[in-house]
Amino acid sequence: MMKDAFSTFHPIVNFTYFAAVLLFSMFFMHPVFLGISLLCSFCYSVVLKGKKAVRFNLLYLLPLLLFMAVLNPAFNHAGVTILFYLKNGNPITMESILYGLATACMFVAIICWFSCYNVVMTSDKFIYLFGKIIPGLSLILSMVLRFVPRYKAQIKVISNAQKCIGRDVSNGNILERAKNGITILSIMTTWALENAIETADSMKSRGYGLPGRTSFSIFRLDNRDKAVFVSMLGLIAIVLAGAAVGQNSMRFFPSLKLPSLTALSMGVYLAYLALCLIPVIIDTVEENKWKHM
Amino acid sequence: MQEKPLSDNKLSRRTLVAIALIVLVIPATILFGVFFLGDRRYYFISLLIIFYTMLPFIMVFEKRKPQARELIVIAVLAAIAVAGRAAFFMLPQFKPVVAIVIIAGLCFGAEAGFLVGAVTGFVSNFFFGQGPWTPWQMFCFGIIGFLAGILFKKGVLQKEKLPLCIFGGLATFFVYGGIIDLGSVLMFTPKFSWQALMATYISGFWFNIVHAAATVFFLLVISQPMIEKLDRIKIKYGLIER
DSSP: OOOOSGGGSOHHHHHHHHHHHHHHHHHOOOHHHHHHHHHHHHHHHHHHHTHHHHHHIIIIIHHHHHHHHHHHHHHOOOSSOEEEEOTTSOEEEHHHHHHHHHHHHHHHHHHHHHHHHHHHSOHHHHHHHHTTTSHHHHHHHHHHHHHHHHHHHHHHHHHHHHHHTTOSTTSSSHHHHHHHHHHHHHHHHHHHHHHHHHHHHHHHHTTTTOTTOOOOOOOOOOHHHHHHHHHHHHHHHHHHHHHHTTOSOOBOSSSOBOOOOOHHHHHHHHHHHHHHHHHHHHHHHHHHHHHTO | OOOSOTTOOSOOHHHHHHHHHHHHHHHHHHHHIIIIIGGGHHHHHHHHHHHHHHHHHHHHHHHTOOOHHHHHHHHHHHHHHHHHHHHTTTSTTOOSHHHHHHHHHHHHOHHHHHHHHHHHHHHHHHHHOOOTTHHHHHHHHHHHHHHHHHHHHTTSSOSSHHHHHHHHHHIIIIIIIHHHHHHHHHHHOSSOOHHHHHHHHHHHHHHHHHHHHHHHHHHHHHHHHHHHHHHHHHHHHTOOOO
16 A cells, blocks of 8 residues: 555645645535545545454445434424424424434544544644643654653563563563552552652753754655645635535524525535545645656 | 642642633534534534634644643654554453543643544544544543643642542533533534434443443553653653642
């Protein structure tokens, strides 16, 4: 499988894209918008993860969608078109079924978008983006991300040392094993704290927090990023303009009412489709470029 | 470096500011949501409240330019909690995270407790997958650490096993379970209804019991050695009590 080309763009482009599609998917309760969002997130997750994504989407997300679609009419009895009554006398309405279906689509699309987000927006990109706004916290984040694998390695070191004196988790009966395990964790914790203070002192002596220091980053905003970023902002603006004139949502209760289909609404739909498809388009173009070289 | 004696039981001005912001900002957000957000109001009001509640902590923390030692202690505790969550991945809900967050709040104050909780919620989801549930988990872990810190400073909570276990169990069941379940109702169902909330609470009852039991268990086993270690580090290196 080829590498996702959209991931190689500047983090600000990646983040803006996901922020936009996630917020729009959460906000616009309109069948066309939900359909576009669901379809594009599905496509992109398949582009990113191949067969695994197809399996995940069909095995987990489809049942989730159906379950949630059923859940809503059970609790929500608003709406004027009554289809039938439940045994306890509560009515089941067409509006609440459709509304449940719409929210189910929305939720599944969001999960699907997040599964793409997890692949594209790696932690280093996030820390790069937010390092300037929340320097302290993003330093903590990057340290935590580093510490976890480091502790795993250190536990192995400690456990090997304990093995030499017959106090590893593989020695003795189950009670002794558990006790040895706890001892290893205890050694680990003490080591982690002592080591942390040393790291902090080392940071301080190298001038952490002094003014005028810059941080290293491997990201660069070049023309390719700028072009995609500007067109993305343009599409977002069109979609927002559509939202401002009420094109992007529909009324479910008390009765269904869709905004009428006009040239304007078609334009907004197309803009939204283009926005959601940006990564897929970029990936396809990139792949063709390599094929025809 | 020691600015205040350790036994000072007055709440800091920072804590009061945070509380005031929470109290003022939440009603404003709800009003905004009710008047402007229309259909998606329940989910968005709740999300905004979560963000607003976390914001003062983060702003205050960044504004006072934390020292390297302080940063790294928070990072270590969060890393231990994340590793703990990862180590018990095969047992659903049976996680030591809340226990570690409570101990952090106890030993390093309410603010550190909140940050350890929120960072743990955020970072562990880099391993388990980010999603619409991330802000809720960050908030719940954070607020439990915050509560532990405040209650300890006010003298309600002591560094002893029994009160810690009682607090841990109750906080996990009611604060964590209660808020997370509310969050999933707001995520899953479009219109908030009390029946849906009740149904979620009932179906989540055993999950929350298991989670609370795990917290009590871990507090029982690790609280004393952990507190001892943290206090030792604090005394040995003269870390500032805030």
